[in-house]
Amino acid sequence: MNSWTARNYNRYFDGFSERDVVTAKGKVKTERIYAGEYFREKASEEQWKRRKALVGVGYCASILIFLVSGTIDCSANSTWYVILFSGITLAVMILATMNVYTKVTAPRDMIARVFRSAAEQYRKRIRLMAVCMLLTGFGVFVNLLIHLFSVQMNSLLCFMGYTVSGLIMYRLYTFEDNNMYQKIENKVRLAEPNDYIQITY
Numbered sequence: 651m652n653s654w655t656a657r658n659y660n661r662y663f664d665g666f667s668e669r670d671v672v673t674a675k676g677k678v679k680t681e682r683i684y685a686g687e688y689f690r691e692k693a694s695e696e697q698w699k700r701r702k703a704l705v706g707v708g709y710c711a712s713i714l715i716f717l718v719s720g721t722i723d724c725s726a727n728s729t730w731y732v733i734l735f736s737g738i739t740l741a742v743m744i745l746a747t748m749n750v751y752t753k754v755t756a757p758r759d760m761i762a763r764v765f766r767s768a769a770e771q772y773r774k775r776i777r778l779m780a781v782c783m784l785l786t787g788f789g790v791f792v793n794l795l796i797h798l799f800s801v802q803m804n805s806l807l808c809f810m811g812y813t814v815s816g817l818i819m820y821r822l823y824t825f826e827d828n829n830m831y832q833k834i835e836n837k838v839r840l841a842e843p844n845d846y847i848q849i850t851y
Contacts, residue, residue, distance in 0.1 A: 657851075659849075660849055660850065660851045661763070661766075661851045662763055663682065663763070663849045664686065664762040664763060664766075664849060664850060664851035665684055665685070665686025665687070665761055665762040665763070665849070665850075666682045666683065666684050666685070666686070666848075666849050667682070667683050667684075667685045667840060667843075667846035667847065667848045667849065668680055668681065668682045668683075668846060668847055668849060669681055669845045669846045669847065683838060683840060683846070684761050684836070684838065685836055685838050685839075685840060685846075685848070686761065686762055686836060687762075687833045687834065687835065687836055688759035688760060688761065688833070688834040688835075688836055689759070689760045689761075689762070689764075689765035689769070689831050689832070689833060689834070690758060690759050690760070690831065690832055690833075690834050691829060691830070691831055691832075692829075692830040692831060692832050695758065698758065701825075701829075702753065702754050704825070705750060705753055705754060705822060705825075706750070706754045708818055708819075708821070708822050709746075709747075709750045709776075709819075709822060711818060712779075712783070712815045712816075712818040712819045712822070713743065713747075713815070715811050715814055715815040715818070716739065716783055716786075716811070716812065716815035716816075718811060719807075719808050719811030719812050719815065720736055722804050722807055722808045722811070723804055724790075724802060724804040724805040724807075724808045725793060725797065725802075725805065726789065726790040726793035726794070726805050726808055726809070727790075727808060729789065729793055731789045731792070732786060732789040732790055732793065734789075735782055735785045735786040735789050736786050738782050739779065739782040739783055739786060742775060742778050742779050742782055743779065745775055746772075746775040746776060746778075746779050748767070749767050749768065749771050749772040749775055749776075750772065750776075752764060752767040752768045752772070753767075753768035753769075753772050756768045759834050762851070765831070769826070769829070769831060772826060773823065773826045773827060776819060776822050776823045776826065777820075777823045779819045780816050780817075780819035780820035780822075780823050781816075782816075783812060783815050783816030783819055784812075784813065784816035784817075784820070786812045786816070787809055787812035787813040787816055790805065790808050790809040790812055791809055793805065794806070794809060
């Protein structure tokens with residue numbers, strides 16, 4: 651196992667302890683048990699559920715507004731800089747959507763891998779999404795200035811759509827940036843701890 655593969659392996663199974671066991675058929679099987687700490691939002695269960703709903707609704711609304719803005723027939727959507735920022739946004743969207751899905755579906759107490767996706771990666775990618783969306787809106791604004799004396803309503807709608815989607819995404823980022831997490835002790839105890847190898851990242 652090379653260093654890159656080992657790093658990703660440790661990242662994925664961070665917090666697990668593993669050992670090789672022989673099955674009844676004589677085959678060697680790797681047994682993994684999560685013995686690391688859990689991570690939980692510092693909020694009541696009711697607040698936690700509301701936050702998950704807010705993230706899901708806010709993210710879907712932002713994406714929908716952005717995509718609709720991209721279908722508006724205006725000169726700005728045909729300029730290279732708006733197309734560039736839109737393309738970057740769509741690329742980041744693919745990654746961010748996985749983190750949003752993890753966050754919305756994550757259990758109350760998260761293992762290390764889930765916490766990293768639903769909190770750390772989520773925060774970074776949502777921030778990047780907000781920046782890309784607002785830059786797309788700024789590109790439309792530049793186009794409006796270039797065609798100041800022939801501005802069409804479609805161009806204004808396009809600018810408003812990109813900007814609103816970016817602001818919603820930025821609000822989701824600040825919402826997560828103020829989120830606090832606590833570590834919860836794992837009550838699992840390994841029957842034969844010396845037989846296991848602890849995986850850390």
